[in-house]
Amino acid sequence: xxxxxxxxxxxxxxxxxxxxxxxxxxxxxxxxxxxxxxxxxxxxxxxxxxxxxxxxxxxxxxxxxxxxxxxxxxxxxxxxxxxxxxxxxxxxxxxxxxxxxxxxxxxxxxxxxxxxxxxxxxxxxxxxxxxxxxxxxxxxxxxxxxxxxxxxxxxxxxxxxxxxxxxxxxxxxxxxxxxxxxxxxxxxxxxxxxxxxxxxxxxxxxxxxxxxxxxxxxxxxxxxxxxxxxxxxxxxxxxxxxxxxxxxxxxxxxxxxxxxxxxxxxxxxxxxxxxxxxxxxxxxxxxxxxxxxxxxxxxxxxxxxxxxxxxxxxxxxxxxxxxxxxxxxxxxxxxxxxxxxxxxxxxxxxxxxxxxxxxxxxxxxxxxxxxxxxxxxxxxxxxxxxxxxxxxxxxxxxxxxxxxxxxxxxxxxxxxxx
Amino acid sequence: xxxxxxxxxxxxxxxxxxxxxxxxxxxxxxxxxxxxxxxxxxxxxxxxxxxxxxxxxxxxxxxxxxxxxxxxxxxxxxxxxxxxxxxxxxxxxxxxxxxxxxxxxxxxxxxxxxxxxxxxxxxxxxxxxxxxxxxxxxxxxxxxxxxxxxxxxxxxxxxxxxxxxxxxxxxxxxxxxxxxxxxxxxxxxxxxxxxxxxxxxxxxxxxxxxxxxxxxxxxxxxxxxxxxxxxxxxxxxxxxxx
Numbered sequence: 001x002x003x004x005x006x007x008x009x010x011x012x013x014x015x016x017x018x019x020x021x022x023x024x025x026x027x028x029x030x031x032x033x034x035x036x037x038x039x040x041x042x043x044x045x046x047x048x049x050x051x052x053x054x055x056x057x058x059x060x061x062x063x064x065x066x067x068x069x070x071x072x073x074x075x076x077x078x079x080x081x082x083x084x085x086x087x088x089x090x091x092x093x094x095x096x097x098x099x100x101x102x103x104x105x106x107x108x109x110x111x112x113x114x115x116x117x118x119x120x121x122x123x124x125x126x127x128x129x130x131x132x133x134x135x136x137x138x139x140x141x142x143x144x145x146x147x148x149x150x151x152x153x154x155x156x157x158x159x160x161x162x163x164x165x166x167x168x169x170x171x172x173x174x175x176x177x178x179x180x181x182x183x184x185x186x187x188x189x190x191x192x193x194x195x196x197x198x199x200x201x202x203x204x205x206x207x208x209x210x211x212x213x214x215x216x217x218x219x220x221x222x223x224x225x226x227x228x229x230x231x232x233x234x235x236x237x238x239x240x241x242x243x244x245x246x247x248x249x250x251x252x253x254x255x256x257x258x259x260x261x262x263x264x265x266x267x268x269x270x271x272x273x274x275x276x277x278x279x280x281x282x283x284x285x286x287x288x289x290x291x292x293x294x295x296x297x298x299x300x301x302x303x304x305x306x307x308x309x310x311x312x313x314x315x316x317x318x319x320x321x322x323x324x325x326x327x328x329x330x331x332x333x334x335x336x337x338x339x340x341x342x343x344x345x346x347x348x349x350x351x352x353x354x355x356x357x358x359x360x361x362x363x364x365x366x367x368x369x370x371x372x373x374x375x376x377x378x379x380x381x382x383x384x385x386x387x388x389x390x391x392x393x394x395x396x397x398x399x400x401x402x403x404x405x406x407x408x409x410x411x412x413x414x415x416x417x418x
Numbered sequence: 419x420x421x422x423x424x425x426x427x428x429x430x431x432x433x434x435x436x437x438x439x440x441x442x443x444x445x446x447x448x449x450x451x452x453x454x455x456x457x458x459x460x461x462x463x464x465x466x467x468x469x470x471x472x473x474x475x476x477x478x479x480x481x482x483x484x485x486x487x488x489x490x491x492x493x494x495x496x497x498x499x500x501x502x503x504x505x506x507x508x509x510x511x512x513x514x515x516x517x518x519x520x521x522x523x524x525x526x527x528x529x530x531x532x533x534x535x536x537x538x539x540x541x542x543x544x545x546x547x548x549x550x551x552x553x554x555x556x557x558x559x560x561x562x563x564x565x566x567x568x569x570x571x572x573x574x575x576x577x578x579x580x581x582x583x584x585x586x587x588x589x590x591x592x593x594x595x596x597x598x599x600x601x602x603x604x605x606x607x608x609x610x611x612x613x614x615x616x617x618x619x620x621x622x623x624x625x626x627x628x629x630x631x632x633x634x635x636x637x638x639x640x641x642x643x644x645x646x647x648x649x650x651x652x653x654x655x656x657x658x659x660x
Contacts, residue, residue, distance in 0.1 A: 047442040145439070153640055209638050276541075351652070356650055
């Protein structure tokens with residue numbers, strides 16, 4: 001008797017819920033309003049393969065409306081000079097997005113673009129097209145990087161000029177770097193103690209400039225070990241680094257007049273795997289207890305594991321890296337650390353060759369440019385902040401200092417500049 | 419000749435690639451050069467594997483201290499090599515179900531995947547976990563108040579350490595947002611440890627790191643030039659013919 005009552009109550013409840021939630025069962029979703037101010041521009045400084053599209057969001061594309069009236073935008077493209085061409089979908093950026101980059105353009109071909117806003121139940125707004133076709137053009141020189149080019153020319157030019165000056169006999173004064181002075185002491189100590197020297201050239205391959213710098217320092221360390229007749233071991237985590245290190249150390253022993261003392265097997269490959277390499281090297285340290293450990297190259301999380309193990313076996317440790325995140329670890333755990341630029345200067349410093357020392361002066365010139373730019377930037381920003389006090393945003397943006405500040409930010413600094 | 423040709427190749431390649439950074443048409447040449455390097459590195463990997471075998475076999479045959487580890491290394495090396503090459507336990511690819519070896523050797527459930535997931539990965543994680551203990555021991559040494567500089571370092575370290583944890587909020591969260599002694603600018607809440615930590619990181623650490631980064635960038639440029647111009651040839655050997 002009561003079987004029919006339950007379904008009836010359920011239906012009644014559902015109808016009640018629907019009516020109170022304000023959702024109509026019969027009315028279909030309305031199409032959203034179209035986006036406005038749709039425009040297309042050729043991407044500057046590219047190979048003529050991309051066009052940027054911009055638009056103002058549809059008035060229905062509001063941030064906190066639920067359910068959203070606009071779900072996404074559909075961008076279509078067609079070739080302008082072909083009458084039979086039809087608009088083809090090239091991308092569907094989501095709601096609240098007002099830019100799109102078409103990266104599959106052909107150079108020199110005029111394109112027309114269309115945008116539609118898509119709403120609930122796939123309703124589509126009125127399509128909006130750009131009025132004039134846009135052509136992606138090839139730029140032979142990336143003008144956005146012109147300031148960067150200026151800095152490259154200035155800094156590289158100064159390095160070359162100073163190298164040339166040094167070649168012609170100009171004496172250059174270089175400050176003492178304690179970490180590099182310590183290398184001889186460390187090797188001497190290893191010789192006295194009858195223990196080996198361990199050289200770790202980082203965990204990156206030879207295409208990393210830090211590894212190259214590490215290998216150039218290895219050449220000088222190997223010369224010292226050859227002079228002192230100390231044993232030098234170089235475990236590597238890359239095969240190419242092993243072959244390069246072997247050539248370097250062999251030549252260093254040859255130059256020191258002790259080619260017979262060069263042992264190829266002391267420079268060996270372990271594994272490319274970061275922690276496998278660390279396990280092997282630290283195990284070696286604990287077993288052999290080297291008297292001097294050198295860490296010169298690119299390091300990541302293994303830096304502290306290596307340096308702390310070296311510290312625990314009582315080795316003198318000299319480290320050098322250009323990884324800013326690892327420098328604090330080396331500073332804390334090693335006796336001497338070559339910080340950033342010192343690491344790159346080490347090879348020149350140790351070799352003492354005038355032409356190599358010339359490159360250090362070039363670096364100094366680069367620092368001078370950087371320092372002057374920093375000063376100028378700080379000055380302009382500070383003056384601009386004082387000038388803008390009490391002025392409206394529009395007035396501020398018109399001032400000379402504000403323009404200068406924007407120009408520096410957008411052109412001289414950042415991606416396209418220093 | 420042994421050094422001249424490599425130097426010439428590196429110089430020409432290096433300068434051309436520098437130029438392509440400013441010429442959009444050829445900006446992909448750098449990727450091509452990297453592909454060439456990867457090919458070379460793949461060949462060199464055989465060299466590395468050969469060297470690994472040689473070194474471990476020497477240790478085993480001479481029964482050097484710790485030769486057992488070498489035996490373990492070799493066994494692990496050969497098992498992994500076999501499992502990877504023979505695609506042991508690989509499920510066939512959905513498009514070629516008739517070929518047992520058509521699946522990916524890294525696919526879930528394969529023996530190679532199992533080795534990675536249950537042996538290699540936990541071992542790597544164990545090594546990485548050791549870092550926590552090493553950080554503690556290094557910090558203990560670095561933060562000893564031996565002199566004025568070390569004492570300042572210790573104080574700053576304590577502020578940052580506490581400020582970056584909930585302890586900072588717990589210890590100083592009660593400080594009121596009221597001006598100190600009636601002054602207009604500074605409030606008690608400015609001395610919240612998280613706030614002080616933020617100031618130290620943003621106003622002192624960041625500029626310092628940026629200065630180091632600028633120095634590094636200049637060092638990279640200078641070293642690259644030395645290599646490209648052949649001023650520093652030590653990575654190819656000494657100036658004498660070997």
